[in-house]
Amino acid sequence: MMQAGREIKFRGKCIADGELNGKWVYGDLIQKNGKAYIAPHGNSVTVIGHIGKMLVMHEVNPNSIGQFSGLSDRSGREIYEADIVKFRHSSEPEYNLxxxxxxxxxxxxRFCIDGNSGLNANMNLEIIGNRYENPDLLEHGGDWCSKCGLVELPADSPYHHCDQCRASR
Known part of the structure; x- marks a missing residue:
């Protein structure tokens, strides 16, 4: 669904039996009788020679629901509420991610990061997980490699770069 120039959609972790159990499903959010469902966009099928609409809904864990922010990360992946993203407070390379x-x-x-910074298209964010599947990413005591930005460094590390980057500060 499009509204105010951006696509409104949600995601949630499917809890129904079958091949989608535990997988993310995307589409419209439907809440009824204390349960939450995602109805995928584009549920069209051919019925006796005519194009018809068929509503398919997947029951999802209500605690896993997140709305699409309308933005993508630097790799083109859609950013949803509860995604964990890496960002730099400054454009200077010595600042850790x-x-x-x-x-x-x-x-x-509005969607925000860092408690109060409004999310915008100029932030050069990268999704590294989400709080449902990767809560440990928020509880780390270290920093991220300031060169590649992909590796978490231990809190007591004297280096600001990971072994893969083979450089220390």
Missing amino acids: EATVVEWVPQWC
């Missing part, structure tokens, strides 16, 4: 969660802040009517 930080991991933070994308959250909807109702009083500002």
Whole structure:
């Protein structure tokens, strides 16, 4: 569904039996009788020679639901509420990357990171996980490699680059 120039859609972890159990499903959010469902976009089928609509809904874990932010990370992956993203406070390379969660802040009517920074297309973010599957990424005591940005360094590491980058500061 398009609204105000951006696509409105959600994702959630499927809890139904079958091949989708435990997988992310994407589409419209439907909540009924304390349960949550995702209806994938484009549920069209051919029925006796006519194009018809068929509503398919997947029951999802209500705690896993996240709304699409309308933005993509630097690799083109869609950013959803509760994604964990890496970002730099500054464009200077000596600043370490930080991991933070994308959250909807109702009083500002916008998605934010780092508790108060509004999410925007110029942030050069990278999705590294989400708080449902990778909560450990938010609890780390170290920093991210300031060269490749892909490897978490231990909190007591004297280096600012990972072994793969083979450089220390």
